[in-house]
Amino acid sequence: MSNAQDKAASSSRPAEGAQPRAVALIGPQGSGKSTLFDALLAAAGSPSPRRADSRARAMGTELRLGHCDFLGEPWALLDCPGSVEFAQEAAAALAVADLALVVCEADPARAAALAPAFHALEQAGLPAMVFVNKADTLGETRIRDTIAALQAHSRRPLVLRQVPIREGGQVTGYVDLVSERAYRWRKGEPSELIRIPEQMQAREAEARAALAEALADHDDALLEKVVEDTLPTPEDLYRPLHADVVAGALDPVLLGAAERRHGVLRLWKALRHDAPTPQETAARRGIAPEGEALAQCFRTVHAGHGGRLSYVRVWRGSLKDGATVNGARIGGITRFPAGEPAKVAEAGMGEIVALGRLEGVTTGATLSPSGTAPALTFPEPPPPVYALAIATEDRKDDVRLSGALQRLVEEDPSLGIQHDPETGQIVMSGQGDIHLGHAVARLAEAHGLRVSTTRPRIAYKETIRASARHHARHRRQTGGHGQFADVTLEVSPRPRGEGFTFEDRIVGGAVPRKFIPAVGEAAEEAAKKGPLGNPVVDIHVTLLDGAFHTVDSSDMAFATATRMAMQEALAKADPVMLEPVDHVTVLVPQDSTAAAQRLLSGRRGQILGYAEKPDWPGWDEVEALVPEAELHDLIIELRSLTMGLGTYRRRFDHLAEARGR
Template identity: 40%
Template sequence: MNDRVETPARNVAIVGPYSSGKTTLLESLLFVSGAINRKGRVEDGNTIGDNSIEAKNRQMSVEVSSGYTEYEDINFTFLDCPGSVEFMQETYNALVGAGTAVVVCEPSVSRVLTLAPLFKFLDDWQIPHLVYINKMDRSQDDFMDVLNAIKDVSSRPLVPQQYPIKQDHDIIGYIDLITEQAYHYHQGDKADLVPFPENLKELETQARQEMLETLADFDDHLLEELIEDIEPSKEEILKDLKQDLSADLIVPVFFGMAKEDYGVRPLLDCLIKEAPSPNITAERRGLKTVAHSPVIAQVLKTYYSPQGGRLSLVRVWQGKITDGMTLNGVRVGGIYRLMGGQQKSQNIAQVGEIVALARLEGIKTGDTLTDSEKEIKPLPKANLIPPVYAQAVTAEHRRDEVKISGAIAKILEEDPSLKWEQDENTHEVILWGQGAIHLQVTLERLSNKYNLSMVAQNPKIPYKETIRKSTQVHGRYKHQSGGHGAFGDVYLDIKPLARGEGFQFHETIVGGVVPKQYIPGVETGVREYLQQGPLGYPVVDVDVTLTDGSYHSVDSSEQAFKQAARIAMTEGIVQCDPILLEPVLLVDIFTPNEFTSKVLQLVSAHRGQILGYEGVRDWKNWDQVNAYLPQGEMQDFIIELRSLSLGVGFFNWQYDHLEIVPDKVSHQVLAA
């Protein structure tokens, strides 16, 4: 296309497990490229990435942070994404807008499995990605062992572009497998070109041959050259690497020590030479990259500053955004590039850029933005991760209760993986999230941003009561205090119903012994009593029939018959052998199959009923375990599941049915 718009930009999401060094890598990338003069340190709380109070307090990323730089005439935007599984929704939302992802990991075979959920998401979304093995100075495992472990959790073939040079057990440099040149790391500067270490020639040749053979799987011409022992040109190798990475066919691998800036420059060079341009990424999403196209953009993250200012982090997929433009009927109140907590104003945002737009009221994370008057198809967005951990929360000071709804609305806009609800059974306000730390950070934000202190505790379990026997009972209410009195007289049959049938009321009155106008009062009295039975919980699965009664022509009333019904129920339910019921959830648990046996034991230890398990169809070496679990056993279930599965196990759940509580547990509940 002659009018195709080429954008010299790259937007890169930095992702990886907790503690892999993502924020440190961002500091190094910004420092090496000249965007900052001095690197911050996570432990000092002065990095570009972890700029929020909550992140500094924990020395970990708790939300997406943005940084930008210009290097070799390319405008880079980096998104530093949280690594903790409790904040993975932030990462997934950001990845939707990324052109390329750098997956940061530690050189530990035992930790490689923590990459599996990230690789699954990247592969499902066909997001080009490469691996940067960080902290090579701390490696206890052989480089090839780590590489083979990563291969086991990646559905795309790995293509290492470097081979390590060691001195004793320390990594001191690398061999570039494209150019076959050797380099030693140099403190504070580029790596030094050094003579090729002949003792590594055989190993390097083997690694390079494997790289070429992997590329040849996608290039017939290169395959022919390898068969005929023709040495491919460096240009051809680089071209294949670029094409295959852009198409998400391969995963290039680099390594280094971000804290010392080792291996960071080769990583930057790869992002320049091999990572896809925004135009290629947009066209793969079916969007146009020609001049004068209408704007199509997507919100990746919503921020609220402590002063209340709203910023929407937006990826421009098509067209260009100008200050003051109207998107989705809302006027853009400013365009900014973000450097951590700092903002730099600009007048325009081009295709491929990720910028912050001010004052887009009513626009949510994941929304598709356009200036077109025609209806457009919304861009796909990351699915919301179901909440798995809850706390009941109240304002510490009653005077703050009026502020709760407004503050919570903003918190939910910033973090869509949270859920806020009023439990109709326990009458508690429940905050749902992805784990204990996730909710702690949320409560800290409410305090830091909105001066709203909250108290949290474990939610009450919405137990119910039912009965196991039938009875017939008589209830009479008679009251006289001058003037008209009050009189109601009823006979009730009470019997249990099958589980899940709720409450049924009938009447078999004949001869008008209870006038029709008083019968609704009887039903009301019964229903009011069932709200709290003798064990202290709502009574369910009960059938009550009004069979007989009597009335007084002057003193009877609907209210009197309601009181008579309550008296009858109070006496009768106790005679029906009341028992406690607990809600039981249907839980689908996902885990690497090496932990399946431990998960089965965990379910049994929590009074669960295992329904079965099988391999996940589109996820190699993962199992799905289906089980019934009592809600009363679920409070810390996610914490234990993550503990036994390196943090990667997760579950979905839904309410299924009520079940009788075992006697031992029932005694404990009632005693409490």
């Protein structure tokens, strides 16, 4: 290890009595979230972890973990992927974080991109701060307009902690509303402490009063001062601000420019003051302080020669190398200062580490020495919105493909793998074309498997619109016992969804009872491939008449005759192709609702209606019935129409006659 790496490694180890805290950075692509992650680590004197490859860097597909020490306190920073297609990685990080740092751009027009993040935080009850990045590009845009645009998508109050200082039409610094100190940014140097500009004093007083009023909602002592119009001291504001952040009652908003390192030290100090401790987070999650060691796995990685790594947050007690959890022996404990693995003997409460060789431990699992700890909540993967059929380019790789796909799903629970029994294809499903493209690339890079991808085939069915009957006789003489069977069948349509039924109306023993089950089974088997080449559904088959030979008749002979009769009868019964139709619920910002309806209608969709989504201010759900054949690339066009925000879920609804576009 270099001296810098050695220093980073030592700084990542918790100081005696310190409580390691974890902050997850979330935000849309382009917000500068990863730049802020690097800036925070640099300000703490720790080099940034390296990204695994250029593809991950370009697409934002990789969760990065950085350990550092700021003012003697240990921290773990989790840089979450910004792409909506890798939202499960971010959700997993949020599940083990003490606080989320929401990174956004200063442009109010980009505020809607934060709606999914705000909703996820509200659902999880996770405390958060907001960092308005690129604040030096605000120009004449008022920060209050940015906050108002963000507030439209958040149910929690967003409260300004800082207001910008403008000089010559440019943002050059800020006033901290709690300490009432002003700072001017300096490139490559710490900010300069200055007097609050005279032209800023009225605005600062107005914003500080608004902050005090927001904090007074949950603090009687401060409320009394506000009511009496007494100026609160910084301490009057620090106390309730910390309490409100920990309780998730409001989200303070800070600003800066990560690329220039503006506002980063002030952000660190705010995190240090207001981020909950791991004990407070454990209490919020209902984890009792007493009991055996407890941890939760939030990420699984197959690290080549390094083997399987289970990333965990320790919630109680400590874990030692070689100890047993959930019936598996820990084969190494690793921290990652400066992105380089560093083996340690033990991980204490609050730490985020990787445990080696825990076979059978899945992402989201709760770990304890006894293996009997109650399960902790963990986010469910989002429903799939895009799918590809995959096949190995070399058939001899088919056996290896199964194991490789299993490892991919262990690493990424938002990937789905299914073998479709009706089409015979292996179908990979996930969150979009980039998501699945990344998975295919992982198969090649990590497992040496090259696969081809195609659009999945649709499981079409067919049925009949008329009744028809057919008489068939099977006779074969082979020397010795021959084969003989004679049947007359009628096929008729049934209401959609009622399936296959068989009935015999044989009278007088025209077909002996012992052969009738063979006729029914053969009729059902014959319906698996109709005249149009697809399984036939919703039909009633009636055995009307027949004949037999006392020596040459058999189950096999009657099955053969039945298949002959079914083939001809179905062809005469006005067969028609059926396609699956799904009930689709599209989630979009309200200004995209009309465009979403046009998109669905253009894909042969029947619009059922739309309404505002509960608990999602400014968003609508549009419901429609859409043929499955029209859904393959729906998500790509939907995201294109909604700045990447729209999504949908679907479920099978019914089969309908295929009429084409």
